[in-house]
Amino acid sequence: MDIHTRIAQRLRELRDARGYSLEALAERSGVSRSNISLIERGQSSPTAAVLDKLAIGLGVALASFFDDGTPATEPPSPFIRxxxxxxxxxxxxxxxxxxxxxxxxxxxxxxxxxxxxxxxxxxxxxxxxxxxxxxxxxxxxxxxxxxxxxxxxxxxxxxxxxxxxxxxxxxxxxxxxxxxxxxxxxxxxxxxxxxx
The missing domain is CATH 2.60.120.10 (Jelly Rolls)
Structure with a gap:
């Protein structure tokens, strides 16, 4: 999975897990609703500063956006090359x-x-x-x-x-x-x- 797709997917997953609408996350993070939407659709490459604001709004580490999206059918591997x-x-x-x-x-x-x-x-x-x-x-x-x-x-x-x-x-x-x-x-x- 491409890294921009991974970030888009993780942002949607984290937002959904907390039950935040686009508007709610925009208010919590200070990142505009339209920008969040573009990132989630993979149409915008966010900077570290924007990802940091989103992480704060979601209550996670910035590193959470780079977590692996391993399919549920396979157990996540303890090894990576x-x-x-x-x-x-x-x-x-x-x-x-x-x-x-x-x-x-x-x-x-x-x-x-x-x-x-x-x-x-x-x-x-x-x-x-x-x-x-x-x-x-x-x-x-x-x-x-x-x-x-x-x-x-x-x-x-x-x-x-x-x-x-x-x-x-x-x-x-x-x-x-x-x-x-x-x-x-x-x-x-x-x-x-x-x-x-």
Missing amino acids: AGDQPLWQDPASGYVRRRLSPPAPSPLQLVEVVFPAGQRVALDSAVHDADIHQQVWLIEGAMELTVGASTWQLQAGDCLAMRLSQPIVFHNPTRQDARYLVALATLPFQPTRRTP
């Missing part, structure tokens, strides 16, 4: 995301990112309906990560842990691409209970 790991490129910054984790369900997801020189991506990352923890381990290059009010300068080999409950800015201030591993651990989604 390098050539089958889905790649996605952010249309705005050009960063390339590779999902390393196999399709089998797990509370842990691994992602490899190649982040272009001089680029910056700002994510709200305030997922209020889920407890999501992330660690970034820099393999090559240098990155500047701003998590809430704190800024961290990462060099090759450095690792930074964070909870996705505040804005995060990824910035590569250098003239060469950076490569890093992201490990995400997520507790199951639990809808917020509203009292009358």
